[in-house]
Amino acid sequence: MSTLVIKDLKVAVTENEQERLILKGVNLTLKTGETHAIMGPNGTGKSTLSETIMGNPAYRVVSGSVQLDGVNLLDQTIDQRARAGLFLAMQYPAEIKGVTNIEFLRAAINARRADDDQQPVTEFLAQLDRNLALLNMSDSMAERYLNEGFSGGEKKRNEILQLLMIQPKFAILDEIDSGLDIDALQVVAKGVNSLKGPDFGTLMITHYQRLLNYIVPDYVHVMMDGRIVKTGGPELASTLEAEGYAGLRDELGLTVALTDDDVK
Amino acid sequence: MDQTNLLTAVRQYSRQQHEPAWLLALREKAVAVYARLPLPKFEKINYADWPLEDFTRPTEQVSAEPSADLGAGQQFYSVGDTTIQLSLPTEAIEQGVILSDLRSAIQTHGDLVQRYLMQKALQLGDDKLTALNTALMTNGFFLYVPANVVLKAPIEITQYVDSRQAQNFFNHSLVIAAENSRVQVIQRLKTLGAGAAIAHLLVEVIAEADATVDFAGIDALSANTTAYLNRRGVLGPDARLNWELAEMNAGRVVADFDTELKGRGSEAQVKTIAIATGQQTQGIDTRVTNYGQKTTANIIQRGIILDAAALIFNGIGHIVKGAHGAKADQENRLLMLSSKARGDADPILLIDENDVEAGHAASVGRVDEQQMTYLLSRGIPKPVAERLVIRGFLAGVITELRSQRLRTELNSLIERRLTDEH
Numbered sequence: 001m002s003t004l005v006i007k008d009l010k011v012a013v014t015e016n017e018q019e020r021l022i023l024k025g026v027n028l029t030l031k032t033g034e035t036h037a038i039m040g041p042n043g044t045g046k047s048t049l050s051e052t053i054m055g056n057p058a059y060r061v062v063s064g065s066v067q068l069d070g071v072n073l074l075d076q077t078i079d080q081r082a083r084a085g086l087f088l089a090m091q092y093p094a095e096i097k098g099v100t101n102i103e104f105l106r107a108a109i110n111a112r113r114a115d116d117d118q119q120p121v122t123e124f125l126a127q128l129d130r131n132l133a134l135l136n137m138s139d140s141m142a143e144r145y146l147n148e149g150f151s152g153g154e155k156k157r158n159e160i161l162q163l164l165m166i167q168p169k170f171a172i173l174d175e176i177d178s179g180l181d182i183d184a185l186q187v188v189a190k191g192v193n194s195l196k197g198p199d200f201g202t203l204m205i206t207h208y209q210r211l212l213n214y215i216v217p218d219y220v221h222v223m224m225d226g227r228i229v230k231t232g233g234p235e236l237a238s239t240l241e242a243e244g245y246a247g248l249r250d251e252l253g254l255t256v257a258l259t260d261d262d263v264k
Numbered sequence: 265m266d267q268t269n270l271l272t273a274v275r276q277y278s279r280q281q282h283e284p285a286w287l288l289a290l291r292e293k294a295v296a297v298y299a300r301l302p303l304p305k306f307e308k309i310n311y312a313d314w315p316l317e318d319f320t321r322p323t324e325q326v327s328a329e330p331s332a333d334l335g336a337g338q339q340f341y342s343v344g345d346t347t348i349q350l351s352l353p354t355e356a357i358e359q360g361v362i363l364s365d366l367r368s369a370i371q372t373h374g375d376l377v378q379r380y381l382m383q384k385a386l387q388l389g390d391d392k393l394t395a396l397n398t399a400l401m402t403n404g405f406f407l408y409v410p411a412n413v414v415l416k417a418p419i420e421i422t423q424y425v426d427s428r429q430a431q432n433f434f435n436h437s438l439v440i441a442a443e444n445s446r447v448q449v450i451q452r453l454k455t456l457g458a459g460a461a462i463a464h465l466l467v468e469v470i471a472e473a474d475a476t477v478d479f480a481g482i483d484a485l486s487a488n489t490t491a492y493l494n495r496r497g498v499l500g501p502d503a504r505l506n507w508e509l510a511e512m513n514a515g516r517v518v519a520d521f522d523t524e525l526k527g528r529g530s531e532a533q534v535k536t537i538a539i540a541t542g543q544q545t546q547g548i549d550t551r552v553t554n555y556g557q558k559t560t561a562n563i564i565q566r567g568i569i570l571d572a573a574a575l576i577f578n579g580i581g582h583i584v585k586g587a588h589g590a591k592a593d594q595e596n597r598l599l600m601l602s603s604k605a606r607g608d609a610d611p612i613l614l615i616d617e618n619d620v621e622a623g624h625a626a627s628v629g630r631v632d633e634q635q636m637t638y639l640l641s642r643g644i645p646k647p648v649a650e651r652l653v654i655r656g657f658l659a660g661v662i663t664e665l666r667s668q669r670l671r672t673e674l675n676s677l678i679e680r681r682l683t684d685e686h
Contacts (some may be wrong), residue, residue, distance in 0.1 A: 108643055
């Protein structure tokens, strides 16, 4: 079993030469075998958390720690963290013309193996075929250039394809449901659910409860203003769906401005 | 060598080869033109001190010993002046396709060679170096595709510059696609041996009315080969010429890739990719001139510069008076991977007509950070990720290469150029 521990994490970003604190002390422990969901209103730091865990240099860690099985990840580069077992399914994956999906996947898999122990092509292709079938993706997707000309839904599926091929210890799914119709959402959920087991943990980031109907979490965390303000079981998501974030804020007696307050 | 000596040597060589009178006359005229003209000038490409004009008299290079790689699958395979392999599918032969070396073509298809050699695409008087080549050329390949013949399989050509020879290499090739024909040519240039070599390699491509020529050039000359490359195309009405040129050379190269859109409605695409490493200079001057009405030109050039190398891309779009409805577009992009690298991406538009469309884009930049982050986030180590991004930047341009085999070949060439010690 692996454990990812985030302790009192404070993170700042610089916008227009002004540094702004986004995460104001996040505490979270994930274990393999568990599925967590982080929900919260816009602009509350959910994506900052996922990008910081992965090591995006645009986010500066002010204090706190992120440890995987006792090893400090904050000292490591993005690629080292990925090889240590983290995977971030991105909202907006990059497009790389001229590099096919297949060679990208092979490079990613072989980066985790010793030079004298690279994955045999036949084994790779068999694994690829299985996963393409699971995600209702056509064989031609594998030959296409990486995300180039992919629709929003195809890009999300492609993120999940990579997840299935790479088989990390922890997957962070950053708004994997955005822009997906129900059919595509079901396919994506099927992919993630197929990995569920004692050696795999998930951290989902989402606005909506809808995703959680398909990938059922063990824990739901609500984030507001850079902190996790409430943790509960899947029923917490349903409460939120009914009462909204404002309801929870008022119940907790927080004085946090929600981006969408103006709407009312 | 002065002009008189050069003329004597040229005459002597032509006699030895039993060349027809018209060819001797052409060579004699070339000697005079060579003496008269200055070196061709390419913006920001300074090659005046390269030994391109260090030559002795024209002699035949005899390369009895072929390279270990026997050019499997090649229709034409030569080392130096020696043609080692020549083959055409029966079907192509039955349709009247001619593939031979230039020297044999002069003897057996003299009328065709006379009609096209330095007459349609390149012409005497264009510049000093093409004149020099005409005076001293000793061999090349000759491909003729008769009217209405459509060749499905590509004609693959591999030519080795033999650096074991002290003699300069003056090579001249012709591709003629007669009316409404279609052919794909793949020309590979390589160097055999580790010696220093000077190579002048010219190719003329003539696409007559309604013909389509896809010409891929994969140039991988060695670090010790200093080369002048010239590929010139001329198009008849509604003809199409697609150049895909990969400059993977390791030595000094000055390249002149020009296309003349003579016929109404003709179209040319020129896609060039290049990598410069070490102390190398590669200067690539690409020009497409729209003469005919409703002609379309598109130039895309992409290059990578490492170490202290220099890479210059000139893109010249020229629309002459009378070319109504012509289009000329170009894009030149360079990635610099070292602070000592030097790069120029210069678009030059010369527009002499009003009702035309012309556009250009140029950039000199660094590796795309977003792409890098994405690859790193999948655990791919930085050097590998960087190579993938760079390869994508280059290979993404060469999208027309139909066969998987060619794409793989090009990718591994790129990979080798990026990982070589430099």
